[in-house]
Amino acid sequence: MGDTDHVREIERVLSGSETGRDSVVAESWRRCVDSYGLDPARRESAHIVTDAQLRHHREQSERLIATARSGLQALFRQVAGQRYVVMLADAKGVCVDYFGDPQFEDDLRAAGLYLGSDWSEDLAGTCAVGSCIVAGHAVTIHQSDHFGLAHTPLSCTAAPIYDSTGALTAVLDISLLRSPGPKPSQNLAMSLVQAAARRVEMANLMATTRRDWVLRFSTSPDFLEVDPDAAVALDGGGRIVGLTRGASEALGADRPVIGERLDTVFDLSLDDLPDLMRGRPTEERLVHLRDGRRMFGHAIAPNTPRAPVRRSAARPGGAFAGLSGGDPALDLTLERAERLAGGGIPLLITGETGTGKERLARAIHVAGPPGRSFVPLRAAGLSARRLAETIAAAEGPATVFLRGIADLSDEAQAALLAVLDSRDDLRTIVSSRGDHAGRVRADLLYRLAAATLALPALRLRRDVDWLIDRLARRIGGEVRLSPAARAELAGRDWPGNIRELQGALATAVALSEGPVIDLPDLPAPATGTPVAPHEPDLETVLEACGWNMARAARRLGVNRSTIMRRVRRAGLVPPC
Numbered sequence: 301m302g303d304t305d306h307v308r309e310i311e312r313v314l315s316g317s318e319t320g321r322d323s324v325v326a327e328s329w330r331r332c333v334d335s336y337g338l339d340p341a342r343r344e345s346a347h348i349v350t351d352a353q354l355r356h357h358r359e360q361s362e363r364l365i366a367t368a369r370s371g372l373q374a375l376f377r378q379v380a381g382q383r384y385v386v387m388l389a390d391a392k393g394v395c396v397d398y399f400g401d402p403q404f405e406d407d408l409r410a411a412g413l414y415l416g417s418d419w420s421e422d423l424a425g426t427c428a429v430g431s432c433i434v435a436g437h438a439v440t441i442h443q444s445d446h447f448g449l450a451h452t453p454l455s456c457t458a459a460p461i462y463d464s465t466g467a468l469t470a471v472l473d474i475s476l477l478r479s480p481g482p483k484p485s486q487n488l489a490m491s492l493v494q495a496a497a498r499r500v501e502m503a504n505l506m507a508t509t510r511r512d513w514v515l516r517f518s519t520s521p522d523f524l525e526v527d528p529d530a531a532v533a534l535d536g537g538g539r540i541v542g543l544t545r546g547a548s549e550a551l552g553a554d555r556p557v558i559g560e561r562l563d564t565v566f567d568l569s570l571d572d573l574p575d576l577m578r579g580r581p582t583e584e585r586l587v588h589l590r591d592g593r594r595m596f597g598h599a600i601a602p603n604t605p606r607a608p609v610r611r612s613a614a615r616p617g618g619a620f621a622g623l624s625g626g627d628p629a630l631d632l633t634l635e636r637a638e639r640l641a642g643g644g645i646p647l648l649i650t651g652e653t654g655t656g657k658e659r660l661a662r663a664i665h666v667a668g669p670p671g672r673s674f675v676p677l678r679a680a681g682l683s684a685r686r687l688a689e690t691i692a693a694a695e696g697p698a699t700v701f702l703r704g705i706a707d708l709s710d711e712a713q714a715a716l717l718a719v720l721d722s723r724d725d726l727r728t729i730v731s732s733r734g735d736h737a738g739r740v741r742a743d744l745l746y747r748l749a750a751a752t753l754a755l756p757a758l759r760l761r762r763d764v765d766w767l768i769d770r771l772a773r774r775i776g777g778e779v780r781l782s783p784a785a786r787a788e789l790a791g792r793d794w795p796g797n798i799r800e801l802q803g804a805l806a807t808a809v810a811l812s813e814g815p816v817i818d819l820p821d822l823p824a825p826a827t828g829t830p831v832a833p834h835e836p837d838l839e840t841v842l843e844a845c846g847w848n849m850a851r852a853a854r855r856l857g858v859n860r861s862t863i864m865r866r867v868r869r870a871g872l873v874p875p876c
């Protein structure tokens with residue numbers, strides 16, 4: 301369809317003619333003109349937010365990004381080789397996470413199928429992400445369905461992701477730069493993206509309601525335990541405190557169900573849930589809804605606060621075993637790293653400062669072919685000459701690890717390209733804090749980043765307890781942490797990630813008098829970290845408890861000997 305035909309069709313639809321467009325598209329076209337004042341004849345390219353804005357959007361969605369990541373990766377694997385891009389946009393329409401083929405990165409970026417592109421409908425016109433946000437349901441916006449002329453080659457399918465309170469929180473999109481087929485060719489894409497969004501909602505509900513009972517249910521017993529249709533979370537009184545979109549559609553088409561008691565919706569109470577746990581065949585776990593429908597239920601008991609992390613199915617082993625205590629997103633990255641270690645594929649490792657990028661690079665080197673030397677280089681301040689000389693000094697096969705690729709000077713970039721052209725016995729692994737875009741020449745980046753491994757920030761990891769114990773043991777041998785100290789560490793934001801945690805534990809070990817690290821032994825958080833809730837002053841608590849040590853210990857959530865130790869250390873004396 302030519303540009304003029306496209307504009308004419310929009311005008312015809314706006315004047316009430318029926319042209320065969322879906323009603324979702326026609327309504328969006330109408331909004332574009334009537335509400336947003338967009339001009340169909342203007343060719344506007346993709347809108348990309350600034351780096352600072354993107355950082356802000358990502359910070360706002362970081363928990364969701366962490367929860368959704370494995371779902372995005374799985375979806376990308378399903379469509380790998382078919383040139384689809386997988387994007388996660390926040391509720392404002394800005395792409396905050398992305399999986400695409402680096403080969404086509406320039407084209408994808410130009411088309412707006414990239415991190416930081418803003419697909420809100422009032423800016424980009426009719427498009428899958430923006431129209432999905434307005435419509436609240438999954439949509440395919442295929443080629444000339446797009447309002448803007450610049451986007452008409454694209455074919456995009458998006459599904460909303462709702463949070464556990466029922467609010468739209470993100471959009472999952474898979475897009476093609478060019479689609480050869482007609483719109484129904486995207487039906488499979490629609491099923492995949494809806495299923496992936498459902499799984500992300502489920503993961504999100506499970507992550508945010510760990511202390512609650514969860515009842516998951518499906519119309520069929522077949523995939524009940526691995527991929528249920530819907531779920532509700534319940535508080536100790538049996539009230540629904542969270543749910544997936546599937547649950548709100550199944551249970552409350554005509555009314556909100558948050559806050560309702562389980563037994564007003566199902567013929568079930570909290571006491572019946574243990575019978576629906578794993579261990580009984582799924583086909584026997586029938587549950588009845590009050591309206592007469594039957595489903596199959598799977599109940600999950602609340603996690604106790606100190607329950608050990610359940611390791612995900614992908615268990616990294618060998619050189620990678622010490623890098624994760626069961627964080628699901630990290631385990632997926634490590635599983636990928638393990639598979640990539642054997643070949644000579646150049647790798648880019650991304651992650652915030654101190655997340656363990658060099659550590660992972662060394663593990664990949666160790667797991668790779670034997671007989672290679674490891675050549676670590678720091679990009680900042682590295683001259684072209686030193687780069688060439690250091691690599692030349694490594695005779696024979698080597699793994700070159702280049703830390704902080706964004707800091708490599710133009711001359712050193714050219715030198716590195718020349719080295720890579722002249723030697724075929726080198727494997728490169730480079731690291732970046734995510735700031736390399738636009739700072740590394742494209743031809744070099746393609747050579748260095750055949751595959752990317754992303755390390756999660758410490759604040760997003762679910763195995764922080766494990767890491768604290770591991771580092772504390774390494775630094776202080778037999779030391780232990782008091783519950784209060786552990787809770788404080790687990791609650792911090794750690795902008796310096798593992799490096800900062802390591803430093804804090806080293807200080808605490810040096811300050812602690814015995815084998816137990818207690819709250820006063822911990823250094824203050826680094827600037828910029830939100831301070832953990834303030835613990836009441838010990839003397840005030842003791843006075844409030846009439847200097848009864850056991851009562852004060854209960855109030856502060858520590859044991860009696862901890863209170864006695866703190867009293868001694870603070871030089872407090874009970875009143876006569």
Ligand SMILES: Nc1ncnc2c1ncn2[C@@H]1O[C@H](COP(=O)(O)OP(=O)(O)OP(=O)(O)O)[C@@H](O)[C@H]1O
Binds near residue numbers: 623657704770
């Ligand atoms: N899994 C781990 N267990 C114990 N210590 C770790 C682990 N991962 C990283 N560390 C320690 O954390 C510190 C930072 O790790 P590393 O240097 O690998 O981070 P990085 O991401 O490469 O940092 P930068 O962004 O500054 O280049 C190091 O002292 C490292 O030994």
